[in-house]
Amino acid sequence: MGKKIRNYKKIAMIDHLKVDIEKHTYESLRKIKELDSEKALKLINKSKNIDSIITIEKEQDCDYFKCKLFLETPIFGLEEFKDNILEEDESMSFYQLGNVYNSDYNSIIKVNFPFKIPQIFKLYLSKVYTGSLENYDNKFQRLMIPLEKEFDIHMMTTKSVKYDEKVVFQGIIEVNINLFNYHIFLYSNNESKQFFLIIDGLEKQSFINFKNSCEAILISLGFLTGNLILHQYYFLTSEDHFFNKVENIFFQKNKSNIFSNNRIIDQSRFLDYLRQIEQETKYKPWVKPMPKNTFDNLCSTVLNNSIYARCCQIITEADQTKHDLLKAGIFSIALETISGLIYEDNKEKINPIQDKGKARLIRHKLQKALEEFNQKIPEEALKIYTAKINELNKPTNSKKLSYPFQLYKIKLSVEEIEILNHRNKFLHGTSPFEETELIDKKYELKFIIAHLKFMINCLMLKYVGYSGHIVNNPGFMEYNTKKTVSNHLFKII
Incomplete structure (x- = not known):
């Protein structure tokens, strides 16, 4: 605690x-510099009878440690390395004047085996630490x-x-x-x-x-x-x-x-925008950063809810994708993921029959009716019908997608509702456009992606209790491409 x-x-x-x-x-900076600097150490592995000199360093602008191991009897290939130096899942320690540095087999990125005697081969390590992990x-x-x-x-x-x-x-x-x-x-x-x-x-x-x-x-x-x-x-x-x-x-x-710098909250630009459209007085209360308690909740939700955390990463990584159809598919996955989370938390409010007793009674009667055909239809058919009966009181996928916006009082435009209905096409690698049209619909496809991202960001933020301004991706896309700006650059959610 x-x-x-x-x-x-x-x-x-x-x-x-x-x-x-x-x-x-x-002292922290000094310790990092000390760890990164080149040093000569002793590699000792009693199980392999190894007692050799090794140098280790992390060069500037390099993202791994490079070790040089000096051996009089050469070894070649990973199998000989495992037989003579280090087994899989085994740790290794380097010693210098009372200091102990550690790594392990799973941290080895690659090994270079030169054909020379005496042999100096190189290990590239992704993990190095001092002392015992305890x-x-x-x-x-x-x-x-x-x-x-x-x-x-x-x-x-x-x-x-x-x-x-x-x-x-x-x-x-x-x-x-x-x-x-x-x-x-x-x-x-x-x-x-x-x-x-x-x-x-x-x-x-x-x-x-x-x-x-x-x-x-x-x-x-x-x-x-x-x-x-x-x-x-x-x-x-x-x-x-x-x-x-x-x-x-x-x-x-x-x-x-x-690095994409695609911020979804930006109070400085929001204030500039309000001044530009002469609305600063009306919306000034919304010109503020994310409150501490909301950021607490965001971080805690990411830590405790692996599905929400995965959704955050999907959104961030999707911006690195250059293929627009793939990006639309990734954002559609993220939209279904966050919508599913919200549905699970509120399913009793959204199910077609709100009365649990009635829903259970209908399901029971349908299952009884199906049992009369146990010997008359194939087993596979029975499984399919049973599954459908059990799912009978669940909303359609389109309802699951639209309900979160109703719950959080986020008003969707006609265009955004239409995009929600198209998300299944993106999940299957297609689009709302004919294949012959795609080459001429690059802007329209990017505009759909901007809408998808905005809708996802709205749900992700509302899920952790945020209320405030948010970057409106379609508006910024219109602004940056010098098209007619029909959307505001920011919205309040």
């Missing part, structure tokens, strides 16, 4: 300016993710943060997930060209709990910003919540980052 948040120097005075939260990063539990945890450039987090409620004598006034997010509290902030040093997205756990917790919460935060940020940061993780542990002393560090390579 999480504990109350400590006092993280909430009021620090810098040049007469009040700063909400102060962070220390020097020592990562019940510690303060920090995740640092290298970035190529700064990353915008202003669509959430933020506070000011100080690090390295630098003050950022909209620089840190507070989030609570399953009663544990976290800080999310950006570290940037233009002089050293270092940029990190940092997540701090504010209570001691297990390593696996922290990793899962970080993944939920990153998926949530990816959904809101269009930028899913996955590439390289540095996990650090400390007994000190300021991380003035780092005990252990764990590097992990993941999938490639996704």
Whole structure:
């Protein structure tokens, strides 16, 4: 269970300016540099009678560790490697002056076997960590993710943060997930060209709990910003919540980052738009970032609901797809997924017969009538009819898709209702257009995709309790392509 948040120097005075939260990063950055730097170690594997010199380093702009192993008796191929160096699912440890670095067979990305004696072959590792994994539990945890450039987090409620004598006034997010509290902030040093997205756990917790919460935060940020940061993780542990002393560090390579910058909440552009159409006074109350409690709920839902989490990732990854028919199909899958979640939570309100007793009685009588034909029709037919009877009090797929919009009071245009009815075609790799028309309907297809994405985003946000402005994708598409703008660039949901 999480504990109350400590006092993280909430009021620090810098040049007469009040700063909400102060962070220390020097020791964490030093630890990362130390881990990445080239070092000579001893590889010892008693089960294979191995005691050899190995060098290990992570070169700049490289996303894995490179190891060079020196052997007097050469080996060739993975089978000989497993027989002589390391078995599958086996761990390996490297030693240097009391320091222990670890990896395992499953972390090996590739192996190079040169035909030379003595042999120097190379291992490429996706995971390297110090100490024992047992020592990562019940510690303060920090995740640092290298970035190529700064990353915008202003669509959430933020506070000011100080690090390295630098003050950022909209620089840190507070989030609570399953009663544990976290800080999310950006570290940037233009002089050293270092940029990190940092997540701090504010209570001691297990390593696996922290990793899962970080993944939920990153998926949530990816959904809101269009930028899913996955590439390289540095996990650090400390007994000190300021991380003035780092005990252990764990590097992990993941999938490639996704950068589309397709934000679905954007209060700055929304304000500019309202001024442009002279509606600022009327809609000013909606010019605000996502509230903290809504972001808490978003991250918690991603952590606790694997279907919702998968839907977030589908939406983010769909923007990387260049083939428009495939993109329309992916968004149609996401639409059915979130609609299905909402249906399951509200099925008693949407089922054709609301009275459970009556629905059960009708089903029972139909099953009895079917039993009279047990010996007269094929077994397969009986299974099909039984399944249909059991599904009798469920709404049609089109009703399941339209109901969530009614539930959340999201008014759909005639065009959007028509697109909902076409989603099944996209699921089967076709479109509302004839094959001969497709080449001339590229804009229309992209416009349908923009509508699909907008409708999905509406349901995803309402599912976690959001009320506020949202980017209207069809409106922006019209605006950016200089077509006649018939849709507003933002809507209120």
